[in-house]
Amino acid sequence: DTEVTQTPKHLVMGMTNKKSLKCEQHMGHRAMYWYKQKAKKPPELMFVYSYEKLSINESVPSRFSPECPNSSLLNLHLHALQPEDSALYLCASSPILKVGTEAFFGQGTRLTVV
Amino acid sequence: AQTVTQSQPEMSVQEAETVTLSCTYDTSENNYYLFWYKQPPSRQMILVIRQEAYKQQNATENRFSVNFQKAAKSFSLKISDSQLGDTAMYFCAFMKHGIPNNNDMRFGAGTRLTVKP
Numbered sequence: 134d135t136e137v138t139q140t141p142k143h144l145v146m147g148m149t150n151k152k153s154l155k156c157e158q159h160m161g162h163r164a165m166y167w168y169k170q171k172a173k174k175p176p177e178l179m180f181v182y183s184y185e186k187l188s189i190n191e192s193v194p195s196r197f198s199p200e201c202p203n204s205s206l207l208n209l210h211l212h213a214l215q216p217e218d219s220a221l222y223l224c225a226s227s228p229i230l231k232v233g234t235e236a237f238f239g240q241g242t243r244l245t246v247v
Numbered sequence: 248a249q250t251v252t253q254s255q256p257e258m259s260v261q262e263a264e265t266v267t268l269s270c271t272y273d274t275s276e277n278n279y280y281l282f283w284y285k286q287p288p289s290r291q292m293i294l295v296i297r298q299e300a301y302k303q304q305n306a307t308e309n310r311f312s313v314n315f316q317k318a319a320k321s322f323s324l325k326i327s328d329s330q331l332g333d334t335a336m337y338f339c340a341f342m343k344h345g346i347p348n349n350n351d352m353r354f355g356a357g358t359r360l361t362v363k364p
């Protein structure tokens with residue numbers, strides 16, 4: 134299994150809603166990532182988890198709250214988002230000790246905040 | 248800080264022809280890795296090819312090859328015998344060497360490639 138699975142594929146939420154994005158991989162990767170991608174732009178790193186612990190937070194607003202409950206799952210909890218947070222959210226994973234290995238990406242969740 | 252520059256926002260090529268996408272980067276690191284990712288309309292980022300900076304030999308993967316010029320900090324992607332399925336956004340990416348591999352990958356702005364029939 135070489136897949137990173139993200140759910141849902143599409144999400145529309147209001148500014149007062151609370152929602153969660155989910156990401157799952159069964160490749161035994163111990164590094165997992167959240168990226169945000171605006172239209173016609175490259176992915177921007179948001180968070181990195183290493184061995185289920187948050188290791189990088191790229192100064193992301195607190196309305197985005199990541200969680201890594203186990204080595205296969207990564208969540209992104211969303212609360213009180215703004216319309217400018219509408220974007221494609223990509224999850225990725227990689228083997229943590231295999232230096233220089235590329236990240237494997239999911240298909241993303243297209244988020245629209247109304 | 249590392250920066251990655253892709254100076255061609257859009258390119259097009261006729262089916263079966265060859266096209267080269269440009270990428271330059273800026274770093275003070277000596278050990279690092281370079282990647283080309285493809286993002287088709289399906290949105291998934293797919294690895295096309297990777298290059299280790301300590302290897303002088305240019306990486307190749309079937310129809311895809313790179314021209315890695317370390318001194319010039321250049322990393323171009325050549326696609327031979329272009330196919331309609333190659334139509335996608337192509338991102339050049341840089342990653343520092345590091346253990347553990349926290350994969351702080353930096354992407355260029357991307358080049359939108361259209362293969363015309």
